[in-house]
Amino acid sequence: MSDVRPIPMQTFRRLPGYHRYLKELAGQGVETIAAVAIAKEMKLHEVQVRKDLAAVSVSGGRPRMGFRVEELLRSIEHTLGYDNVSEALLVGVGQLGRALMTYEGFEQLGLRILAGFDCDPAVAGTEVGGKPVLPMEKFCDFCRRTQVHLGILAVPGETAQQVCDLMVGCGILAIWNFAPVHLTVPAHILVEDENMALSLALLSQNLKRQMEQGDLF
Secondary structure, rough: OOOOOOHHHHHHHHHHHHHHHHHHHHHHHOOEEHHHHHHHHOOOOOOHHHHHHHHHOOOOOOOOOEEEHHHHHHHHHHHHHOOOOOOEEOOOOHHHHHHHHOOOHHOOOOOOEEEEEOOOOOOOOOOEEOEEEEEHHHHHHHHHHHHHEEEEOOOOOHHHHHHHHHHHHHHOOOOEEOOOHHHHHHOOOEEEEEHHHHHHHHHHHHHHHHHHOOOOO
């Protein structure tokens, strides 16, 4: 029986925040950090921080020394998959798609967008961020030749399901969905929705609540 424990989703969502903070510390030459200092920076309880770090198989902090920053970074990067280069294809090279294709931070996280695809003849045949933009009719052949299984969906909501079906039919196994719709996919297909409207609504509600409680002033 495997001794690998599943990581709670809430812990998984906090890991990128830990990663950003630890990268800053590493850049400043900091070698060790205490759990209480991480908790203060992340506005979390120290016990929660220790549980999160234990979930990614990081050895416990050393007395009077804390955690080794580089060790924490390696463990978190391995858990998040940052140490594995993932190649992706993007469909929908509008304003959002162009922004995603030119975002340099993805490669630091282990994601490399190989190409973009669009049905607009004025867009296909161009380059964005040094990456080719190809017509949609070349999508399946490109998938099969490159063996890419990760797709980024940045098309309008009314065409999202149709493009999603095409992606699945061409061998895409995981979809990062930026379209504002729920996608229907077979059970073996992974979908991660990037719901910006929901994120904005949650942020606005939290801001309103803190203002009403006077926490910001």
